Amino acid sequence: MSSAHWPPLSPLQTGLRGRCPRCGQGHLFNGFLTLRPSCEVCGLDYGFADPADGPAFFVMMFVCIPAVIFGLWLEMAYEPPVWVHFITTLPLILLSCIPPLRPLKGWLVASQFFYKAEEGQRVTTKDEAAAPRPLP
Numbered sequence: 001m002s003s004a005h006w007p008p009l010s011p012l013q014t015g016l017r018g019r020c021p022r023c024g025q026g027h028l029f030n031g032f033l034t035l036r037p038s039c040e041v042c043g044l045d046y047g048f049a050d051p052a053d054g055p056a057f058f059v060m061m062f063v064c065i066p067a068v069i070f071g072l073w074l075e076m077a078y079e080p081p082v083w084v085h086f087i088t089t090l091p092l093i094l095l096s097c098i099p100p101l102r103p104l105k106g107w108l109v110a111s112q113f114f115y116k117a118e119e120g121q122r123v124t125t126k127d128e129a130a131a132p133r134p135l136p
Contacts (some may be wrong), residue, residue, distance in 0.1 A: 006042070008114065015110030016103040020044055022113065028106050035109065048118075051108035055101050063100060067093045 009024045020026035026039030028046070033055075038045045071089035074080060111117070 009110075011107060011110035011114040015107030018102060018106045021110035028109060029102065033102060033105055044113075046109070049109040049112055050119075051105050051112070054108045055104035058104050059097050059100050063096045064093065067096050 006022045009021065011021060013019075014021050014024050015028075018028045020028060020039040020042060022044045023039060023042035026041035026044070027036060028039075030036045035046050035049055037047075067089070070092060071085060074085070074089060078084075
């Protein structure tokens with residue numbers, strides 16, 4: 001089916017739920033972070049999707065850094081034994097950094113589809129290509 005038969009869906013709604021960005025019904029993931037090759041409902045090929053390190057970057061900047069700062073503050077303020085960090089800081093870091101990865105990756109993939117994002121390339125005209133380039 002052509003894309004004309006599919007209404008545009010919000011990348012936020014489809015991506016955060018891990019659903020196909022075109023039909024909103026199929027699943028986006030095979031495992032925790034592994035993308036499926038295509039949608040099982042509409043057949044959309046997910047080969048266009050390349051979120052790269054985007055989800056990890058957002059999690060590190062907005063979640064991981066404050067969690068690590070909490071651990072540093074706890075250490076500087078109270079100098080607790082190591083076991084306190086194992087029952088406070090470690091679970092805080094794991095529980096605040098791992099769960100957001102999947103919804104963020106889904107959102108980035110859905111946004112790539114919605115906005116038709118592709119790898120950047122320079123577009124030249126025939127005149128530009130034929131004209132000699134000035135020496136530096």
